[in-house]
Amino acid sequence: MKSGDSTTIDVPEPSGVPKGKAHAVVTSTSQQRGGWKKGVAITDFVLRLGGIVAGLSAAATMGTSDQSLPFFTQFFQFEASYDDMPTFEFFLIAMSIVSGYLVLSLPFSIVAIVRPHAAGPRIFLLIMDIVALTLTTSAAAAAAAVVYLAHNGNSSSNWLAICNQFGDFCQKISGAVVAAFVTVVVFVFLILISALALRKH
Template sequence: MKGGAVEAVQVSSRDNNADPSVGLSRGISILDLILRIIATVGTLASAVVMATTEQTLPIFSQFIFRAQYNDLPTLTFFVIANSIVGGYLVLFLPLSIFHIIRPSAKISRIICLVFDTVMLALIIAGASSATAIVYLAHHGNSNANWLAICQQFKSFCQRISGSLIGSFGAAVLLFFIIIISAVSIYRAAG
């Protein structure tokens, strides 16, 4: 009986002296999961807002002008890029949860780091190209005789501008996720 009590005390003292770096790694993994969830919402919301953006402007009774996102291939690319990144983030959420359970996993973190970097490049490409079109919609280009359309299509321009904000916000979060993954890999290796 006495030997069993001593053994139970030894086990509990080992649990109390757990490695604090495991707790820090778990905390970093939790932060990674939270950032991924927020980035997922940002990318998917940006894609939905852009894909549902259209405005009709009746001028006289015979002419109807319509602005839709799919009138411009750049905005279509923006929707596709945000949808791909959002889908990727949703698919990799279970892996992020796995990293909370097993903070010392290295190979899966390296895989995430590589894919996160590719997705960051994709979302930046989509958001940057759409930004150029949104700039032209707001300001036009007198050298090319392109008129600014945002004076007439205010709702359309507000929605696509808001969609860009969500996409760039998700890109910033992906950047921080990449840094967090690199720190986690470094901590696991050392």
């Protein structure tokens, strides 16, 4: 009776311990996966902040690019500004829209931090990010093509380089294009992160 009592005590113990262990393992793995998703959401938020800085500086640099030469004739003053070129106007508008979208997307990114497993805000952000990536890339590339022409000109179409006269203007628009390409890189990482966070876990 003593040994029988000890066996009946022994039997539930080993079957109880693995159950407890298994439960603990499952819980910790689930928590790790939740933590991984939360880390991804925080990275998403930080990348968005960086994108806002890059996008706003691109828009501001382009918007303030304006140079007047110190000499002028009676009828004409030599001046270069972004609004002489439709491409640069498109650049300014596109970068303003993208920066505004990034600011408005911050609340959704915070929701993704608070609820790492909610798919709704993540899909919304992914779709909008793809649209914003396309807009930013097109603005940056179009401005880069015109900046290249401004620096080097083109002999076969008789387009002369204007950066000899407007050096400060050219430096500013070149800086704006670089900032826009930084924004493009930010969006590429944002889309990659969103897509991988949407994976089945």
